Amino acid sequence: MKRLAVWCVALVLSGLPAAAQSGGELRFCLRSEPKTFNPLAADDDASGAVRYLTGGVLVRVNRITQKAQPELATEWKVSESGKRISFKLRDGLRYSDGTPFSADDVAYTMQQLMDPALHSSTGDAFRSGEGAVSTRVISPTAIEINFPAPVANLANLFDTVAIVSSKSPLKEMAALGPFYVAEHKPGSYILLKRNPGYWKKDASGRPLPYVDAVRLDIEQNPDIEALRYRRGEIHLINTVSPAVFEKLSEENAALVRDAGTSTDTEQIWFNQVPGAPIPAYKQAWFSSTAFRRAVSEAINRNDLARIVYHGHATAAIGIVPASNKFWFNSELKPHPYDTGSALRRLQQEGFRLDNGTLRDKTGNAVEFSIITNAGSRTRESMAAMIQEDLKKIGIKVNVVPLDFNSLLERINQTHDYEACLLGFVNGDLDPNSVMTVWLSSGDEHAWNPKQKSPATAWEAEIDKMMRGQASALDERKRKEYWDKVQRIAWEHEPFIFLVNKDTLVAISPSVKNAQPSILPPQAYWNIEELALAH
Amino acid sequence: MKALRIAAVVLLLATGVAAFGARWIAPAGYEQQFRDEPAAAPSAHHPLGTDELGRDRLARLLYGMRVSLALAPLAALLTTSLAALLGGVAGCFGGWTERSCMFLADFFLSVPWLFLLITVRAALPLNISPEASAAVTFLLLGLLGWAASARVVCAGAKNLMRSDFVWNARAAGFAGFKLVRLHLLPNLRGTLLAQFWISIPVFIIAEANLGALGLGVSEPLPSLGSLLREMQNMVMLRPEPWRFVPILVLVLIVTSFQVLLRKQEVRI
Numbered sequence: 001m002k003r004l005a006v007w008c009v010a011l012v013l014s015g016l017p018a019a020a021q022s023g024g025e026l027r028f029c030l031r032s033e034p035k036t037f038n039p040l041a042a043d044d045d046a047s048g049a050v051r052y053l054t055g056g057v058l059v060r061v062n063r064i065t066q067k068a069q070p071e072l073a074t075e076w077k078v079s080e081s082g083k084r085i086s087f088k089l090r091d092g093l094r095y096s097d098g099t100p101f102s103a104d105d106v107a108y109t110m111q112q113l114m115d116p117a118l119h120s121s122t123g124d125a126f127r128s129g130e131g132a133v134s135t136r137v138i139s140p141t142a143i144e145i146n147f148p149a150p151v152a153n154l155a156n157l158f159d160t161v162a163i164v165s166s167k168s169p170l171k172e173m174a175a176l177g178p179f180y181v182a183e184h185k186p187g188s189y190i191l192l193k194r195n196p197g198y199w200k201k202d203a204s205g206r207p208l209p210y211v212d213a214v215r216l217d218i219e220q221n222p223d224i225e226a227l228r229y230r231r232g233e234i235h236l237i238n239t240v241s242p243a244v245f246e247k248l249s250e251e252n253a254a255l256v257r258d259a260g261t262s263t264d265t266e267q268i269w270f271n272q273v274p275g276a277p278i279p280a281y282k283q284a285w286f287s288s289t290a291f292r293r294a295v296s297e298a299i300n301r302n303d304l305a306r307i308v309y310h311g312h313a314t315a316a317i318g319i320v321p322a323s324n325k326f327w328f329n330s331e332l333k334p335h336p337y338d339t340g341s342a343l344r345r346l347q348q349e350g351f352r353l354d355n356g357t358l359r360d361k362t363g364n365a366v367e368f369s370i371i372t373n374a375g376s377r378t379r380e381s382m383a384a385m386i387q388e389d390l391k392k393i394g395i396k397v398n399v400v401p402l403d404f405n406s407l408l409e410r411i412n413q414t415h416d417y418e419a420c421l422l423g424f425v426n427g428d429l430d431p432n433s434v435m436t437v438w439l440s441s442g443d444e445h446a447w448n449p450k451q452k453s454p455a456t457a458w459e460a461e462i463d464k465m466m467r468g469q470a471s472a473l474d475e476r477k478r479k480e481y482w483d484k485v486q487r488i489a490w491e492h493e494p495f496i497f498l499v500n501k502d503t504l505v506a507i508s509p510s511v512k513n514a515q516p517s518i519l520p521p522q523a524y525w526n527i528e529e530l531a532l533a534h
Numbered sequence: 535m536k537a538l539r540i541a542a543v544v545l546l547l548a549t550g551v552a553a554f555g556a557r558w559i560a561p562a563g564y565e566q567q568f569r570d571e572p573a574a575a576p577s578a579h580h581p582l583g584t585d586e587l588g589r590d591r592l593a594r595l596l597y598g599m600r601v602s603l604a605l606a607p608l609a610a611l612l613t614t615s616l617a618a619l620l621g622g623v624a625g626c627f628g629g630w631t632e633r634s635c636m637f638l639a640d641f642f643l644s645v646p647w648l649f650l651l652i653t654v655r656a657a658l659p660l661n662i663s664p665e666a667s668a669a670v671t672f673l674l675l676g677l678l679g680w681a682a683s684a685r686v687v688c689a690g691a692k693n694l695m696r697s698d699f700v701w702n703a704r705a706a707g708f709a710g711f712k713l714v715r716l717h718l719l720p721n722l723r724g725t726l727l728a729q730f731w732i733s734i735p736v737f738i739i740a741e742a743n744l745g746a747l748g749l750g751v752s753e754p755l756p757s758l759g760s761l762l763r764e765m766q767n768m769v770m771l772r773p774e775p776w777r778f779v780p781i782l783v784l785v786l787i788v789t790s791f792q793v794l795l796r797k798q799e800v801r802i
Binding site: 243303306307308367368369371380381383384385387388398399400401402403405406409410416417418 | 588753
């Protein structure tokens with residue numbers, strides 16, 4: 001009878017929602033030490049993770065629906081053609097140290113964020129034009145923020161602005177988010193404890209977050225991180241490599257999850273910088289759209305996805321992957337893998353195959369090097385496969401892995417390279433976040449950055465479209481502009497997009513309510529709702 | 535003991551033949567990608583399976599041995615020669631010569647070569663062939679690896695200079711190069727050979743580490759080092775013991791050399 005009672009209790013408990021299993025310490029790893037705990041100055045991934053876990057924001061982009069939802073602000077309104085945003089704030093909220101939250105804190109945060117001395121990349125996103133950003137506190141729960149020029153996607157930009165206290169003696173260490181930094185042992189771990197003043201409650205009225213603490217261990221080596229996960233020492237890995245994913249999956253399929261195609265891209269591009277220290281005949285190849293299209297068609301993207309990513313990637317179509325639900329131009333189709341077509345394009349451009357070696361009009365054998373970052377197994381493998389693919393159309397490729405700083409120096413300063421294989425991490429879905437990539441004057445316009453005037457007609461057209469979408473407020477109009485940019489980029493291929501990798505995460509079955517997303521932080525974006533089964 | 539030495543000789547000969555006859559023995563080209571069989575287990579077509587890109591592991595091991603077994607001993611020879619020269623001069627002459635040479639050795643030991651090697655890679659042209667990249671890598675290793683060995687040689691030379699037979703030789707009129715050639719070098723041979731054999735596996739592993747900086751043997755050419763680098767991923771290893779073959783081969787080669795070395799030392 002006693003045993004029956006125990007079974008009944010166990011059965012009832014197992015049927016309870018995850019909220020009943022609150023408490024405990026959730027553990028996972030950061031790949032490096034956070035450079036700062038000031039959420040406004042957070043630039044690196046580790047600092048960004050701490051900001052996400054401790055910071056309170058006005059608006060949060062839901063990582064599943066990809067739509068903005070209220071947080072500290074209950075409602076907001078964008079007006080003055082995108083130059084003003086007004087927020088209505090929640091009343092009666094307090095920071096982790098008990099300091100009350102008000103509109104003055106929002107004004108203080110914006111003032112700190114836009115201070116040029118802070119060099120904040122979060123602040124840079126708001127710099128739409130010359131002039132200062134001003135704030136007007138209407139009441140303790142209402143504020144309007146004015147910008148000198150329209151800012152597209154304005155509300156979503158507040159997803160990364162953690163509101164710091166203007167009055168707390170702890171300054172930026174006072175948290176409005178679900179956790180606060182309780183302990184930090186440099187190089188070893190950061191212990192976050194549940195914010196006693198956190199305002200959110202679940203549907204049944206239970207206070208969130210469910211877990212009492214989050215321990216972030218600093219672990220640079222992803223292999224050791226995977227071993228620790230297997231041993232049960234940590235509860236999740238935010239992103240795992242395809243190889244580790246496969247191995248963990250073979251052991252226990254419940255240990256890992258594929259959240260779907262990410263918004264990140266992997267691409268190669270050719271150096272088209274005038275005056276770069278490369279021979280003129282090579283510059284002529286790299287500037288030729290036909291040459292780039294031919295190289296693109298000679299690369300077997302499906303093989304890259306299948307072999308390098310173990311099937312956890314899809315052949316890339318262009319700048320925007322299909323997983324970016326709203327902004328993807330669905331009229332574009334993948335570039336086919338067709339070596340015959342590639343050779344025809346090259347022949348029309350004056351290239352010829354001579355005993356298995358491709359030669360240009362003047363008889364130069366086509367040979368170039370691809371640089372990539374040393375230590376990235378996936379990129380080194382992709383480069384080796386591209387090397388083999390291009391051999392089929394007579395192109396000799398030399399693969400040169402370089403340490404990351406040398407690589408950046410070559411790309412950004414000396415321009416002493418021929419082709420580069422790298423990727424973009426696109427945490428923000430909006431085209432505004434890639435303005436510096438696509439504007440010909442942009443720093444990150446990798447193939448030919450910081451142009452005084454567009455070098456080609458199609459780059460001038462892209463400039464026009466990018467500026468158009470940045471100043472338009474109507475989302476449909478912006479989409480039209482961005483679709484055209486995608487089309488032009490697809491036709492001219494300044495970036496030869498290779499694959500869109502899947503978001504692979506490892507979440508222990510003991511973590512309840514996990515809903516991995518393709519957007520960062522993939523595994524713990526709903527940290528408040530994560531609970532541990534005991 | 536004799537059987538062990540015969541086994542070592544046979545193994546080294548077999549390794550040499552296999553490595554330098556890779557063109558005829560290997561079941562496929564080292565760069566050929568069998569894309570339908572990535573990371574395959576051993577089979578009749580691929581006796582050691584295939585790597586992540588579908589390349590035949592046996593072919594890559596044979597060609598990798600060729601690169602490493604040709605270049606690592608050359609680099610070891612260079613480094614041992616430099617160590618013999620500087621360590622020997624320091625030990626024989628003593629005084630400020632010894633202090634200068636040992637200062638140079640200390641300097642070489644204290645410089646963070648890893649960072650300087652990154653600079654060296656940045657200075658190399660990007661379009662060099664994998665073979666040239668391999669040669670440059672081992673040349674650098676040979677030029678930079680002498681310092682620790684030089685200290686050992688210096689200590690050995692100093693001991694010899696204080697020994698009775700050298701005093702006798704000097705009393706009998708032996709000096710300079712003749713003294714070095716007839717009395718010092720033969721007695722330092724064991725030390726130098728030991729430094730030489732120790733350097734080979736060290737350089738093979740160092741080349742693997744340099745690969746992480748982009749300075750090692752570049753794709754698609756394999757080396758023992760680049761094959762060993764695959765084993766960095768501990769999570770991957772457990773169910774696939776055939777991945778250990780490169781390290782097994784390296785251990786067998788080094789052990790065989792050590793067995794023969796011991797015989798040499800006994801003779802000395």
